[in-house]
Amino acid sequence: MLEFEAVYRxxxxxxxxxxxxxxxxDWWAGRYYVGxxxxxxxxxxxxxxxxxxxxxxxxxxxDLWRANVHAPLREYGxxxxxxLDGGAWEVVVICATGAFVSWLxxxxxxxxxxxxxYHVPLMFGFAISAWVTLQIIRPLWMGCWCEGxxxxxxxxxxxxxxxxxxxxxxxxxxxxxxxxxxxxxTAMVLAMHGSAILGxxxxxxxxxxxxxxxxxxxxxxxxxxxxxxxxxxxxxWLAIFTLVVSDLCILTSGTIFYDWVEFWQFQHLPAxxxx
Amino acid sequence: MATVINRPIAMPPxxxxxxSPMDDADLLxxxxxxxxRVPFLKRxxxxxxxxxxxxxxxxxxSVMLFLAGVGVQILGGLTLVNGDLGAYxxxxxxxxxxxxxxxxxxxxxxxxxxxxxNTALFAGSVLCWAGRCYERLMRYHWRPYLFFAYLSAILLxxxxxxxxxLLMGTWAEAPAMGLNxxxxxxxxxxVLWGNLYYNPWHMLAIFFLFGSTMLWGMHGAxxxxxxxxxxxxxxxxxxxMHSGSHKSMLFWRWVMGFNANPKTIxxxxxxxxxxxxxxxxxGIITTGTFVNDWYVWGVDHGIVAQxxxxxxxxxxxxxxxxxxxxxxxxxxx
Numbered sequence: 270m271l272e273f274e275a276v277y278r279x280x281x282x283x284x285x286x287x288x289x290x291x292x293x294x295d296w297w298a299g300r301y302y303v304g305x306x307x308x309x310x311x312x313x314x315x316x317x318x319x320x321x322x323x324x325x326x327x328x329x330x331x332d333l334w335r336a337n338v339h340a341p342l343r344e345y346g347x348x349x350x351x352x353l354d355g356g357a358w359e360v361v362v363i364c365a366t367g368a369f370v371s372w373l374x375x376x377x378x379x380x381x382x383x384x385x386x387y388h389v390p391l392m393f394g395f396a397i398s399a400w401v402t403l404q405i406i407r408p409l410w411m412g413c414w415c416e417g418x419x420x421x422x423x424x425x426x427x428x429x430x431x432x433x434x435x436x437x438x439x440x441x442x443x444x445x446x447x448x449x450x451x452x453x454x455t456a457m458v459l460a461m462h463g464s465a466i467l468g469x470x471x472x473x474x475x476x477x478x479x480x481x482x483x484x485x486x487x488x489x490x491x492x493x494x495x496x497x498x499x500x501x502x503x504x505x506w507l508a509i510f511t512l513v514v515s516d517l518c519i520l521t522s523g524t525i526f527y528d529w530v531e532f533w534q535f536q537h538l539p540a541x542x543x544x
Numbered sequence: 545m546a547t548v549i550n551r552p553i554a555m556p557p558x559x560x561x562x563x564s565p566m567d568d569a570d571l572l573x574x575x576x577x578x579x580x581r582v583p584f585l586k587r588x589x590x591x592x593x594x595x596x597x598x599x600x601x602x603x604x605x606s607v608m609l610f611l612a613g614v615g616v617q618i619l620g621g622l623t624l625v626n627g628d629l630g631a632y633x634x635x636x637x638x639x640x641x642x643x644x645x646x647x648x649x650x651x652x653x654x655x656x657x658x659x660x661x662n663t664a665l666f667a668g669s670v671l672c673w674a675g676r677c678y679e680r681l682m683r684y685h686w687r688p689y690l691f692f693a694y695l696s697a698i699l700l701x702x703x704x705x706x707x708x709x710l711l712m713g714t715w716a717e718a719p720a721m722g723l724n725x726x727x728x729x730x731x732x733x734x735v736l737w738g739n740l741y742y743n744p745w746h747m748l749a750i751f752f753l754f755g756s757t758m759l760w761g762m763h764g765a766x767x768x769x770x771x772x773x774x775x776x777x778x779x780x781x782x783x784x785m786h787s788g789s790h791k792s793m794l795f796w797r798w799v800m801g802f803n804a805n806p807k808t809i810x811x812x813x814x815x816x817x818x819x820x821x822x823x824x825x826x827g828i829i830t831t832g833t834f835v836n837d838w839y840v841w842g843v844d845h846g847i848v849a850q851x852x853x854x855x856x857x858x859x860x861x862x863x864x865x866x867x868x869x870x871x872x873x874x875x876x877x
Contacts, residue, residue, distance in 0.1 A: 271797070273790050302798035334847040379798050383791045386769035392761040423848040426741040440727040456756040456817040460693040463814030466778050468686035470807060476780035483779070484591070485561040486684040489575070489598035490677070498767075498776045499590030505764030508757050540634040 270300075283378045302382070306375035310368045317364030321420065324357035337421035341414040350414070361420055362404050369397045388505065395512040402516045410524045436522045441529040444518035451511030458507060462500050566683040572601045602679055606672035613665035617641065617721060620658030640722030643715040662721050663705055670698055693818055700821040703828050711833045738837030742848055745827030746838075752819035759813050766792045781806040 270278075278297065285305050286292040294305045301307070325336045341355025350356045376390040408416040418428035433439035440446070465487075469479050480497060487494035495503055526532055567573045577595040585592045618632075621639040625631040632639065643663075644656020651657075678691045709717040719729035734740040741747075767776050775781060775788030789806050797803040804812055835841050842848035 271790075271793065274794060274797075277790065277794050297798070300797050300801050330849075332846060335849050337849075376795075376799055379795055380769065382798075383795055385791050385795065386772075388765035388769040389762065389795065392765040396758070396761065423742070423842065426747075427848070430739055430741050438731055440731050446727075452753050452757055453820075455760045456753055456820045457697075459756050459760050459813045460697075460817035461690065463810045463817065464686075464690035464693050466782075466807075466810040467689045467814055468681065470779050470782040470810075472685065476777070476783050479779045480777065482561070482684055486680060486686065488593070488596055489561070489683070490680050492577075492595055492597035494591055494593070496589075496591035497778060498771055499588070501764045501767040501771070501776055502589050503764075504760040505768055508761035508764060511757050512761075536634070536637065540630065542630050542633070 277383060279382070282381045282384075284374065284381070302375070302379055304375050304378045306371045306378060310371035310375060313364045313368035313371060317361050317368060320357055320360045320364065324353065324361075327353055334422045335424075337419050337424040339419045339424065340417045343413055343415045345415075346413050347409065355414060358417070358420060359414060362417065366397075366401065366405065369393075369400065373397065392505070392508065395509050398516055399512055402520050407520055407524065410520075416523070432519075432522070436526070437528050437530040439522075439529060441533055442518055442522060442526075444514045444521060445529075448511060448515040448518050451507060451514060455504065455507045455511060458500075458504060462504065465500075561684070564683055566679070570600050570679075572599050572604050574599050598680065600676055600679065602672050602676035606669045606676060609665050609669035609672060613662050613669060616658055616662050616665065620653070620662070621722075623654060623658075637723045640720035640725040640728075642720045643709070643718045645716050646714055647710065656715065659718075659721055660715070663718070667702070667706070670701065674698060689814060693814065696818045696821045696825075700825045700828070703825040708829055708831075708833065711829070717832070733831070737831045737835070738839040738841070740827070740831070740838060742838040742842035743827050743831065743835075744847075745823050745830065748823040749820055749827055752816050752823060756813070756816045756820060759816055762796075763809055763813060766795065769795075775806075778806050778810070 280295050283292045283295055283304060286295065292305055294303045294308050296303055321338055324338045325331065328337065330336055338358050338361060339355065340358050341350040345355060350359060373390050373393050376393060377387060380387050380390060404417045408414050418425045418432075436442070465483050469483055472479055474482070484494040484496070522529075575596040576599055577597055579596060580594045581592050582594060583592055620641045622629075622632055624639055624641075625635065641658045641662060642656060643659045644650035649657075650660050653661075674691065674694055677694050678688060681688050681691055705718045709715050719726045737743075767778075770788040770791050773788030773791065774786055775792050781789045785806065793803040793805055795803075831838070839848065843850045
């Protein structure tokens with residue numbers, strides 16, 4: 270335990286105790302908080318991993334990079350597939366989604382215990398939305414579980430590559446462009462924030478003076494200092510923006526738009542001002 | 545053990561920096577504009593003051609070189625459309641100034657001359673901005689983390705625009721200057737060298753890039769969730785921790801069995817964001833110079849399954865795929 274931890278380790282205030290009056294798993298295992306949702310999440314994880322390894326064993330390639338549980342074959346559409354033709358993939362996706370959502374609810378429990386805001390589980394929800402969009406919503410929309418990506422290291426790389434070329438040139442997908450912009454922007458703002466704190470902590474001045482000094486630097490450098498609260502607000506919303514446009518990027522490909530080169534053909538129409 | 549729930553409100557921040565000999569030594573050393581308040585911004589919790597901006601010799605040089613580059617870009621673009629402003633506006637996204645063949649000076653402005661001038665101006669502008677960064681950091685007595693983060697970003701640009709073309713022996717390996725130029729370059733680059741997804745440095749760069757977004761999500765959310773107890777005053781929290789930081793640390797310890805602290809989380813985020821550009825630069829410099837087909841490299845090193853029959857490439861004694869058939873038919877409703 271950390272030296273200040275005992276004060277914060279109190280039973281109660283979890284979702285289930287609130288709803289049902291009791292929570293049988295309201296305790297810690299070592300440094301981990303367990304909680305009812307922790308147990309549910311672990312059950313999903315164990316089933317999912319067991320199915321995953323069973324399928325990998327049947328396929329026969331145990332190499333860390335190549336071991337692959339592939340998405341269902343096209344002929345099974347949205348139905349159940351035989352175990353080795355995609356049934357294993359379906360079970361693993363269900364278990365993973367269940368594990369992610371119960372992990373989120375476990376985070377909610379921990380937030381309630383520590384009496385802090387629900388920002389982290391909210392953010393995790395946006396991260397889960399990427400998984401759900403890729404593996405569930407878009408396959409449902411396109412009418413085939415085969416649209417999901419294979420569960421393996423190089424398998425999902427191959428899926429990304431093939432999906433990009435299938436719609437001709439993914440760089441011309443405007444949501445992809447916004448997503449890449451968001452990813453690089455978060456990296457840049459992250460570097461700026463990390464540099465500001467690492468550059469100025471524990472200098473001899475008093476911290477309040479140092480905080481004002483950080484403001485003065487950014488005002489000199491780029492004309493604006495967003496402030497110590499503001500920088501975290503910016504990072505939070507940049508990450509959410511990035512995840513949302515990434516969801517839109519893949520959700521619109523193959524469902525609404527089939528060719529991102531063709532998408533821009535309107536610009537080759539004669540402009541009205543040239544006539 | 546002291547737990548302070550409500551952090552005492554600190555003294556209001558000073559508005560203007562203390563005088564410094566570094567400010568007086570600069571010929572163009574003035575702060576332009578007056579602090580301008582936008583109260584609406586308070587709604588989001590971000591600082592309401594816009595300005596002032598330090599001019600400074602480095603900054604003025606950087607902006608002048610940048611504006612000159614924009615001028616050359618527009619001038620070069622206009623020559624491509626025979627000076628037709630309407631056509632320029634129409635084809636704005638696709639107008640590109642192409643790099644010349646070979647490493648010598650371009651034969652003419654149209655055949656790479658504009659590109660060479662623009663590259664030189666861009667490099668000058670970026671390096672002058674690095675000078676401005678370092679000079680201002682020293683003025684405020686920061687450790688130069690920001691300078692080195694910016695240098696690593698410059699390293700990636702320089703690798704793409706200068707170092708790799710030098711190694712490959714032609715400026716034509718660099719991206720064209722234009723709004724779609726970098727997109728086209730990225731697409732062609734990946735296809736030409738056998739699918740960049742199997743480049744391990746590209747994998748690592750994406751790991752850092754997505755990791756940076758994830759870390760901003762985690763760190764931003766954690767601080768916003770505990771900011772009622774002052775956890776966003778990070779410089780102060782590193783010196784003297786209060787309940788907001790306690791909760792931030794315990795949250796992650798209880799969730800995943802590991803936690804950073806107000807100082808080390810910034811080590812994580814600094815190295816993740818620098819890792820993006822450094823591993824990208826390595827991935828770029830090795831492509832086409834040491835490895836000419838990343839898919840074949842992946843098959844060779846056992847990280848990717850071999851799709852279809854392969855034979856040996858006569859020159860490099862590497863396996864290459866036979867009978868590549870790309871099915872471009874797409875399901876349409």
